[in-house]
Amino acid sequence: MRIGIVCPYSFDVPGGVQNHVMDLAEALITLGHQVSVLAPADEDSPLPEYVVSAGRAVPLPYNGSVARIAFGPVSTARVRRWITNGDFDVLHVHEPLTLSLSLLAVLSARGPVVATFHTAMTRSRVLAAAQGVLQIVLERITARIAVSALARKVQVEHMDGGAVEIPNGVAVAKFADAEPLPGWPGECTPGTGGTLGFLGRFTEARKGFPVLRDAFVELAATRPDLRLLVAGPGDPDDLYDRFPAALRERVTFLGLVSEPDKARMLRSVHLYVAPNTGGESFGMILTEALAAGTTVVASDLDAFRRVLDGGRAGRLFPTGDAAGLRDALADLLDDPAGRAALSACGDQVVTNFDWPVVARRVLEVYAAAIEATDGRVIDQEWVGLG
Amino acid sequence: MPHMWWVVAASLVVGLVAAYLIWTAGRVERLHSRADLAARALDAHLLRRAAAAAVLAERRFGVELYAAARMALDAPPEEREAAENDLTRQLRTVQLDPADPDCGAVIAASRRLALSRQVHTDLVRDARSARGRPLVRLLRMGRGREWPRYFDIDDPTLTVPADVPAT
Numbered sequence: 001m002r003i004g005i006v007c008p009y010s011f012d013v014p015g016g017v018q019n020h021v022m023d024l025a026e027a028l029i030t031l032g033h034q035v036s037v038l039a040p041a042d043e044d045s046p047l048p049e050y051v052v053s054a055g056r057a058v059p060l061p062y063n064g065s066v067a068r069i070a071f072g073p074v075s076t077a078r079v080r081r082w083i084t085n086g087d088f089d090v091l092h093v094h095e096p097l098t099l100s101l102s103l104l105a106v107l108s109a110r111g112p113v114v115a116t117f118h119t120a121m122t123r124s125r126v127l128a129a130a131q132g133v134l135q136i137v138l139e140r141i142t143a144r145i146a147v148s149a150l151a152r153k154v155q156v157e158h159m160d161g162g163a164v165e166i167p168n169g170v171a172v173a174k175f176a177d178a179e180p181l182p183g184w185p186g187e188c189t190p191g192t193g194g195t196l197g198f199l200g201r202f203t204e205a206r207k208g209f210p211v212l213r214d215a216f217v218e219l220a221a222t223r224p225d226l227r228l229l230v231a232g233p234g235d236p237d238d239l240y241d242r243f244p245a246a247l248r249e250r251v252t253f254l255g256l257v258s259e260p261d262k263a264r265m266l267r268s269v270h271l272y273v274a275p276n277t278g279g280e281s282f283g284m285i286l287t288e289a290l291a292a293g294t295t296v297v298a299s300d301l302d303a304f305r306r307v308l309d310g311g312r313a314g315r316l317f318p319t320g321d322a323a324g325l326r327d328a329l330a331d332l333l334d335d336p337a338g339r340a341a342l343s344a345c346g347d348q349v350v351t352n353f354d355w356p357v358v359a360r361r362v363l364e365v366y367a368a369a370i371e372a373t374d375g376r377v378i379d380q381e382w383v384g385l386g
Numbered sequence: 387m388p389h390m391w392w393v394v395a396a397s398l399v400v401g402l403v404a405a406y407l408i409w410t411a412g413r414v415e416r417l418h419s420r421a422d423l424a425a426r427a428l429d430a431h432l433l434r435r436a437a438a439a440a441v442l443a444e445r446r447f448g449v450e451l452y453a454a455a456r457m458a459l460d461a462p463p464e465e466r467e468a469a470e471n472d473l474t475r476q477l478r479t480v481q482l483d484p485a486d487p488d489c490g491a492v493i494a495a496s497r498r499l500a501l502s503r504q505v506h507t508d509l510v511r512d513a514r515s516a517r518g519r520p521l522v523r524l525l526r527m528g529r530g531r532e533w534p535r536y537f538d539i540d541d542p543t544l545t546v547p548a549d550v551p552a553t
Contacts, residue, residue: 139417139512143505162504368501371427372509373420 008100184268197269208275
């Protein structure tokens with residue numbers, strides 16, 4: 001099958017959607033399909049061979065963070081040329097309601113169009129101003145995929161349509177086989193030791209780092225060998241200032257890590273902690289930690305509860321409750337058997353998220369979209385008639 | 387020549403209105419044919435599931451499942467939704483073993499049917515909402531076609547698939 005995938009965000013910056021698109025494309029190629037990915041990228045940035053650049057992206061503040069997107073007449077021309085040259089059986093766009101290549105592609109194409117909705121955000125503010133425009137965009141889409149139950153709920157309630165729920169995939173092998181960082185995780189001596197991990201922007205309130213900080217500070221007082229491994233964007237001084245001077249040497253900060261280092265980081269801790277206080281629609285990092293075989297302790301958000309199979313595959317604690325987190329951590333650090341039981345269940349859960357499995361479900365949606373439209377994906381003047 | 391401006395403005399307005407009407411008519415037409423195609427695809431998946439269930443019933447599980455499959459295959463249009471729901475209920479009462487090829491075929495057919503039903507419902511909704519717009523009704527666009535109909539059945543998904551067999 002010839003598949004065209006559009007990624008709205010630039011591959012120059014790492015991000016959930018970008019990773020999803022790359023992993024999906026690679027899984028589909030492995031299954032024997034021809035895949036072309038259109039994405040914004042700087043001229044000189046190294047790209048996988050299946051990616052076609054649609055030109056430079058401009059940074060725009062969006063949905064609480066900064067997105068780098070491409071939009072405008074030049075981008076439109078490139079999108080249309082790509083569609084014409086690609087001769088695709090199906091077009092798969094991601095986040096089509098952002099002002100981006102995805103939106104341009106949806107408006108330019110006729111034929112089987114599949115759209116994946118990642119965020120639980122209701123809709124773009126620009127589009128919200130014009131319900132009619134929103135309808136025109138949605139009408140061009142043949143089948144919709146939501147990566148989480150929350151994203152699907154938004155589809156049903158706000159966009160007047162259903163969506164097939166297919167979770168984010170995770171490249172299980174990449175995580176399961178990663179080598180831990182030298183010297184980590186060390187011994188988890190009951191009563192004294194253990195290492196905790198946190199990955200994400202520690203300055204962002206909804207990531208819940210302060211909850212983990214409070215729990216760590218309290219727990220470190222009674223456990224002299226407890227260590228904390230933090231990865232993510234941010235200033236080291238800003239991070240260390242958050243801890244009492246005596247504890248700083250027990251906190252290790254890796255900064256922003258690459259994908260392979262992320263896998264190594266997840267294999268380097270006894271417990272991975274996800275103290276998020278909201279704003280998560282899926283919880284990708286949890287599936288990655290499970291794939292790495294690490295025990296997960298997460299706040300009791302809907303999305304997390306689903307991934308962790310209601311608490312069978314990882315420990316849940318009341319959202320935002322530092323004392324609850326502290327008790328859960330102390331309990332699990334002293335209970336190797338309990339950790340092993342959670343991990344074993346996690347291994348089982350994570351097979352549902354393995355990319356080959358997820359990609360085959362996506363292919364079934366492609367088939368359903370192709371059946372409901374005649375012909376291939378063709379370029380079509382979108383402001384024009386008909 | 388002040389009259390010239392009126393002429394220019396009036397023809398511009400007429401041109402825009404005409405373009406909008408032609409575009410709307412094309413849109414209604416396109417959404418209708420898409421809904422028709424989706425209905426045909428849905429029909430094919432319903433038949434496939436019923437056939438797979440009949441094959442399975444001949445080998446295992448026996449009369450009741452076979453009867454439900456036959457009813458689904460033979461039901462006249464107005465009873466079809468009920469017959470398909472009966473088949474879904476029957477399939478849920480038996481223990482399907484994903485490792486068995488005949489059971490696997492029924493599970494796969496049900497999953498494909500669920501996708502096809504989802505797509506059909508969305509496309510029918512789009513077509514009906516376009517058809518229901520006041521201007522479209524006023525000008526009776528799409529009058530040569532019937533209103534697209536929903537096919538209202540329960541979600542036919544049997545089990546949450548752990549793995550999708552390679553096809």
